[in-house]
Amino acid sequence: MHRINLAPDVIDRAVARRGRLHVYETLDPARTALLVVDLQNGFVAPGFPAELPSARAIVGNVNRLARALRRAGGHVCWIQHTAQPDAPWARFGEFAAGWGRRLDEVLRPGEAGHALYPELECAAGDEYVRKTRFSAFIQGSSDLHERLAARGVDTVIVTGTVTNVCCESTARDAMMLDYKVHFVADANAARTDEEHNTTLANMLLWFADVRSTQELMTLIEAAPVSHVVSGRGA
Numbered sequence: 001m002h003r004i005n006l007a008p009d010v011i012d013r014a015v016a017r018r019g020r021l022h023v024y025e026t027l028d029p030a031r032t033a034l035l036v037v038d039l040q041n042g043f044v045a046p047g048f049p050a051e052l053p054s055a056r057a058i059v060g061n062v063n064r065l066a067r068a069l070r071r072a073g074g075h076v077c078w079i080q081h082t083a084q085p086d087a088p089w090a091r092f093g094e095f096a097a098g099w100g101r102r103l104d105e106v107l108r109p110g111e112a113g114h115a116l117y118p119e120l121e122c123a124a125g126d127e128y129v130r131k132t133r134f135s136a137f138i139q140g141s142s143d144l145h146e147r148l149a150a151r152g153v154d155t156v157i158v159t160g161t162v163t164n165v166c167c168e169s170t171a172r173d174a175m176m177l178d179y180k181v182h183f184v185a186d187a188n189a190a191r192t193d194e195e196h197n198t199t200l201a202n203m204l205l206w207f208a209d210v211r212s213t214q215e216l217m218t219l220i221e222a223a224p225v226s227h228v229v230s231g232r233g234a
Helices: 008-018 053-057 059-071 090-106 144-150 163-176 193-207 213-222
Strands: 032-037 075-081 127-131 155-161 180-189 209-211
Touching: 008 193, 032 059, 032 163, 053 059, 053 155, 053 180, 059 075, 059 155, 059 180, 059 213, 075 144, 127 144, 155 163, 163 180, 163 193, 180 193, 180 213, 193 209, 209 213
Parallel strands: 032 075, 032 155, 075 127, 155 180, 180 209
Antiparallel strands: none
């Protein structure tokens, strides 16, 4: 698990801007979706090209949030990064070179690396979303925005890996699409504590409320239980 370290001056700047640390003091579970970004074997399981041991450490917190939000009538979306052999992402190849090609191979549908990490607790009614870019919300990456709009979702809780890549990209674009965004400090995972905390600071100042799993659990459990709406899988 990462050692969380938000610098005092970052916290002071956030409070000075809005008069309090958090923008959103409540949430409506029926209009809230937990986004679980890329917790796939290719990023989590031992021996894969992009394995992050820190990602295994957050699985328990992700499961806790998923259970709590389902009980309250909210929604859970499992997002899987998906390589497209017939439409390769040229810019990613430029930055990732040979390592990127190996990663693309294991993130193709049907490959073991594409599958969700088996210790994740998926349930009937959850959504399964495939994305082809770092952000699940950028044009052409996935149909996540349309799925959430169909459910009336206006709030997202971002978890997963990698903190400073796909999770940050998805959270930034969610805020720009007018979602209320919660970024979970101990349910996102990066390569290093420094990279993780840099993203947390940026989220807090510009894009999202940054809370711990327990703080999100408290918000969810304090909300009235909402009517559960059945969703479609993929």
